[in-house]
Amino acid sequence: MATDSFSDVQQRNRLPTLFEVLSRRTLAPVDLFSFYIYMRDQQRSVDYLDFWLDVSQHMSLCRHYVRELRRSVLVATPDMENNGSKRSSAMLENLENLGDIPLAEAGPSRLRDGFQEDEKERDATHRLSAFLRSEGHGSSHSPQNSLGSTSAYRTPSNDPQARPSTGTRNNDHSNSPGHTVDRQDIRASAEKILYTYLLPGAEREIVLPETMVSTVINLIEDDGRDDPEVFDPAKDYVFQAMERDAFPGFLQAKALGNIVPLSILIRLIFALVAFFGGFWGAFYVVLRNKPRDVRCWVILPFAVAAYFIVSYQYKIDPAMAFLGYSEYTFMNWAPIREPFVRRLLNKRALMTMLVVFITAAILSILFIFVPGTLL
Numbered sequence: 001m002a003t004d005s006f007s008d009v010q011q012r013n014r015l016p017t018l019f020e021v022l023s024r025r026t027l028a029p030v031d032l033f034s035f036y037i038y039m040r041d042q043q044r045s046v047d048y049l050d051f052w053l054d055v056s057q058h059m060s061l062c063r064h065y066v067r068e069l070r071r072s073v074l075v076a077t078p079d080m081e082n083n084g085s086k087r088s089s090a091m092l093e094n095l096e097n098l099g100d101i102p103l104a105e106a107g108p109s110r111l112r113d114g115f116q117e118d119e120k121e122r123d124a125t126h127r128l129s130a131f132l133r134s135e136g137h138g139s140s141h142s143p144q145n146s147l148g149s150t151s152a153y154r155t156p157s158n159d160p161q162a163r164p165s166t167g168t169r170n171n172d173h174s175n176s177p178g179h180t181v182d183r184q185d186i187r188a189s190a191e192k193i194l195y196t197y198l199l200p201g202a203e204r205e206i207v208l209p210e211t212m213v214s215t216v217i218n219l220i221e222d223d224g225r226d227d228p229e230v231f232d233p234a235k236d237y238v239f240q241a242m243e244r245d246a247f248p249g250f251l252q253a254k255a256l257g258n259i260v261p262l263s264i265l266i267r268l269i270f271a272l273v274a275f276f277g278g279f280w281g282a283f284y285v286v287l288r289n290k291p292r293d294v295r296c297w298v299i300l301p302f303a304v305a306a307y308f309i310v311s312y313q314y315k316i317d318p319a320m321a322f323l324g325y326s327e328y329t330f331m332n333w334a335p336i337r338e339p340f341v342r343r344l345l346n347k348r349a350l351m352t353m354l355v356v357f358i359t360a361a362i363l364s365i366l367f368i369f370v371p372g373t374l375l
Helices: 006-011 019-022 032-043 046-075 079-083 087-098 121-137 145-147 182-199 210-222 228-255 262-289 294-314 316-325 341-371
Strands: 323-329 332-335
Touching: 019 032, 019 046, 019 228, 032 046, 032 228, 032 262, 032 323, 046 182, 046 228, 121 228, 182 210, 182 228, 210 228, 228 341, 262 294, 262 341, 294 316, 294 341, 316 323, 316 341
Parallel strands: none
Antiparallel strands: 323 332
């Protein structure tokens, strides 16, 4: 999991980017958990986010596989030299040329943290895919085959929805716990993504350009590829779609407000009921010519009504914002941990409370000092 240090989060005096959210570098309420809930409950397009996460996991699986393969081959180098295996020597040379594979969070193929990916990392990603293509066509070598292990790989995930891992196997009978990735896992991962999201009529099919889907299908089924570059166009397309269509609404809902749509609707109902009670009481005390000290009680329903109507209008509960809480599902509150978001919500809460005070004061003063009449 890629995360920024606490000091880095404190220094980020801005709203996070989509990539920072997807790579788990943000805190509640603009973290991956909240974005997943937002995509599921409000956008109704969580399949796109799941596709992104599964493809990112596939990239991590490939990186772990190559790192473990390189490590196992380096350990077995003396035996390879004694046996004089040209194939093993060629593989060792390819792995040496590949270099060390970073385990950074996989992002869009051309972007990292909103900046152009540098030439070094682009080259590393390309070399990784090129090695997997050549290694896949040349043999079924894996760390398990070389060291006699049949253990499985499973990428750790802190996704709160307990999403099923893609292309993984579970086998507790491992005699090489340090080498946990099999080439078959990579193939199974690629096929699972294809069959789950991309094939026409798939269980969770996402809408992508037809030519893009056809290309991915041909690369996996006809060419036998399972390297990360197979999914790069689709992954970039999904990232841009989420960034354009979903992420602005997510920031507005979670960084500028702290309540969910159902709570917003309920606050509107409470506001209308409170306004009805306030105006009924106000007209009653005026038409019955009640003294001003009695009329002052109308400030209570007007204050409640103003609070809820402003909360509905600005999609924020000022009291909960001051307490440092945000609602991620109906009546489920979580602490606001992102420093910039908390400061922003506190400012908006202060502004909304000022509007509440002015609205309640104007309505109350109007009915307190208006001349009464006795009917």
